[in-house]
Amino acid sequence: MKSEIQLAFEKCRKENRPALISYTVSSDPNIKKSLKILKSISPHVDLAEIGFPFSTPIGDGADIQTSSFRAIKNGFKMRDIFRLAKKYKNTKSSKPIILMGYYNMIFNYGENKFLKDCKKSGVSGIICVDLPWPENKDFAKKCKKKSINFIQLLAPTTTKDRMKKIIKDSHDMVYYISMLSTTGGKLKVSPRRILENYKKIKRINYKKNLVIGFGITEKTIKSLKSADGLVVGSLLCKTITNSLKMRQNPVTKLDKVVYNLRNKIL
Amino acid sequence: MSLKIKKGIPLIDQHDKNGMWGGKFGGNFVPETLKKPIEDLEKLFSKLRKDKSFIRERDYYFENYVGTPTPLIPLNQITDHLGGAQIWAKVVSENPGTAHKIYNAIVHCLIAKRAGKKFVCGDTGAGMAGKTLAMVAKKFGLKCKIFMGVKDIKRQKPNVDAMKKFGAEVVPVTSGSQTLIDAVSECMRYWVANCLTSHLVVGSTVGPNIFVKICGYSTSQISRELIVQIKDEFGKIPRRLKLLNVCGGGSSSYGFWSSFMDYDKRQVEFVGIEAGGPKKSKLHAAPLTNNSKIGILHGAAQYVIQDKDGQIGLTDSISAGLDYSGISPLHCFLKDTKRARYTSATDEEALSAYKLVSSMENISPSLEPAHAFAEAIKIAPKLSKDTVIIVNSCGDSFKDRDIIKKRLGSYVR
Known part of the structure; x- marks a missing residue:
């Protein structure tokens, strides 16, 4: 049986457009609002990444850090992310959920319990920032057994030989980090270069859905639209931060931003 | 599974193929971007360790620049005052960097040179790692960036001034608790974005496996000297020897103990002293x-x-250099194998130990090693006269002058 993630990509391919993948942090700015945000942007996105915030995120830039710290300060607990996922999954326009975060949170929760709760709350995929290949082999196998996608990451520093091995162990979706940066950095590589690397990876296995993330904003998204999917995270976190600062409603602000992003890649 | 230390192999090399000690400490839990730079560094380091010209160069700088060996001196006044065990100090702070951090800085800069990197970046808590890296980088003609929490920049000003004097850029870290933990995170983030041009210097035996190894390899110089000095002084290794060392990240203690690893712990005991934090607070920096x-x-x-x-939980310690939530995987392994014993001293105990040592003896330890002196003061009176306690005095108090002035009323070096 095809996974929900696979089906989402197939739908986009039919419509001749890349999948739009949003990233927001669970409980940012609080539990209720983060659900409202997800519900409101859901019609515009194809997959919804939800971050479980970690106090020491070494792969994230300022925007996602700010969102994460805000969520933790507002009392985020791991059980909240499963509640959020379940509630979101029960809404009409929900999309496949990918949970993203750092390994210490999963390790502490217990890998098996984590996967069980993922299954129960309707999570389709997992990205773990600091559990690279081959360290992730065992956990990725466990995910597969539960029919949950473990999403492997590739970076500009990943050698071709290593890419082949990682892709061999990957499931339906693979995530290419566009540049040498933490999340939210300014795109310091030209979209043309990024797409060249993208094509090289696609050539290794055409069937894998390859998405690009890091540095994608309203300005850059259009130039990368030939990819299978595009992830936007920091921009959304920043929008929440800014709207809170200006005492505006983050839900409507975010809805507008994501709607615009979507229109740029149609 | 019971964990065991193998004899005749440095502890830093006793990890499995996943980079883990005892199958559960250490490893490489890093973003994919860093896998390749780390692998390159692993290859280079394992090559350099066998390279005679590299070792010659390292030893040249250790001898002529650091000035080895650092003195081993008896603390006669304190020994008489306390009664019981003989107390000695290995005054590692007598080197130009005024702390053990200089060994790691030199080895890393030598590696950076061989790797063709022109930039080094490092984290610092107390500013010792930052100061020595800035100093050594300048000597080797490398550009240097130091990440330091804003809280630490304020409380360790003399070291910040020194870093700037050596031409380093001090990057203030404003995230989280604004201390060492955030400085390490921010420095790693910087490396993620600049790994092709910059060489990362992790300031202690923490971080991904290779950084634990390089740092441990570097600080081992301390015990290489000490074992010779002890034999010169006592004719042999004493029947009852206790090596007391403060533990923040754990680089000085690993270096202080490594040459004695294979001795029976009943003969050479390792005692690691963590930061217990303020007496009345629940916060501390003593995970072991x-x-x-x-x-x-x-x-x-x-x-x-x-x-x-x-x-990750918040910590609190009077010592910026100890204010860290984690601890080296090497010490986790030493704890689980029971080779070392770990305890803690409070801020107040460290302060009064500082006061006693600096007033009675001709040394002035910083508040980090003062934690170890506190334990020595605690246990010495209960021990026999043939017991030898050696404390690693791994930092100088000058950087702490403001804190000491505030807490004790005055600072006389």
């Missing part, structure tokens, strides 16, 4: 003493202060 759970921090599995959910 307080039986913290295993977690993953800065690329390595280790005992780490964290909440039930896995969020």
Whole structure:
């Protein structure tokens, strides 16, 4: 049986457009609002990444850090992310959920319990920032057994030989980090270069859905639209931060931003 | 599975193919981007360790620049005052960097040169690692960036001034608790974005496996000297020897103990002293003493202060250099194999130990080693006269002058 993630990509391919993948942090700015945000942007996105915030995120830039710290300060607990996922999954326009975060949170929760709760709350995929290949082999196998996608990451520093091995162990979706940066950095590589690397990876296995993330904003998204999917995270976190600062409603602000992003890649 | 230390092999090399000690501490929990730079560094380091010209160069700088060996001196006044065991100090702070951090800085800069990198970046808490890296980088013609928490910049000003004097850029870190833990995170983030041009210098035996190894390899110089000095002084290794060392990240203690690893612990006991924090506070920086759970921090599995959910916990210590939630995987391994014993000293105990030592003896330890002196003061009176306690005095108090003035009323070096 095809996974929900696979089906989402197939739908986009039919419509001749890349999948739009949003990233927001669970409980940012609080539990209720983060659900409202997800519900409101859901019609515009194809997959919804939800971050479980970690106090020491070494792969994230300022925007996602700010969102994460805000969520933790507002009392985020791991059980909240499963509640959020379940509630979101029960809404009409929900999309496949990918949970993203750092390994210490999963390790502490217990890998098996984590996967069980993922299954129960309707999570389709997992990205773990600091559990690279081959360290992730065992956990990725466990995910597969539960029919949950473990999403492997590739970076500009990943050698071709290593890419082949990682892709061999990957499931339906693979995530290419566009540049040498933490999340939210300014795109310091030209979209043309990024797409060249993208094509090289696609050539290794055409069937894998390859998405690009890091540095994608309203300005850059259009130039990368030939990819299978595009992830936007920091921009959304920043929008929440800014709207809170200006005492505006983050839900409507975010809805507008994501709607615009979507229109740029149609 | 019972964990065991193998004899005749340096502890830094006793990890498995996943980079883990005892199958559960250390490893490489890093973003994919860093896998390749780390692998390159692993290859280069394992090559250089066998390279005679590299070792010659290292030893040249250790001898002529650091000035080896640093003195081993008896603390006669304190010994008489306390009664009981003989107390000695290995005054590692007598080198130009005024702390053990200089060994790691030199080895890293030599590696950076061989790797063709022109930039080095490092984290610092107390500013010792930052100051020495800035100093050594300048000597080697490398550009240097130091990440330091804003709270630490304020409380360790003399070292910040020194870093700037040596031409380093000090990057203030404003995230989280604004201390060492955030400085390490921010420095790693910087490396993620600049790994092709910059060489990362992790300031202690923490971080991904290779950084634990390089740092341990570097600080081992301390015990290489000490074992010779002890034999010169006592004719042999004393029947009852206790090596007391403060533990923040754990680089000085590993270096202080490594040459004695294979001795029976009944003969050569290792005592690691963590930061107990303020006496009246629940916060501390002593994950081993307080039986913290295993977690993953800065690329390595280790005992780490964290909440039930896995969020890394806040720490509190008078010593910026000890204010860290985690601890080297090497010490987690030494704890579980029971080769070393770990305990803690409070801020107040460290302050009064500083006061006693600096007033009675001709040394002036910083508040970090003052934690180890506190333990020596505690146990010495109960021990026999043929017991020898050696404390690693691994930092100089000058950087702490403002804190000491505030807490004790005056600072006389």
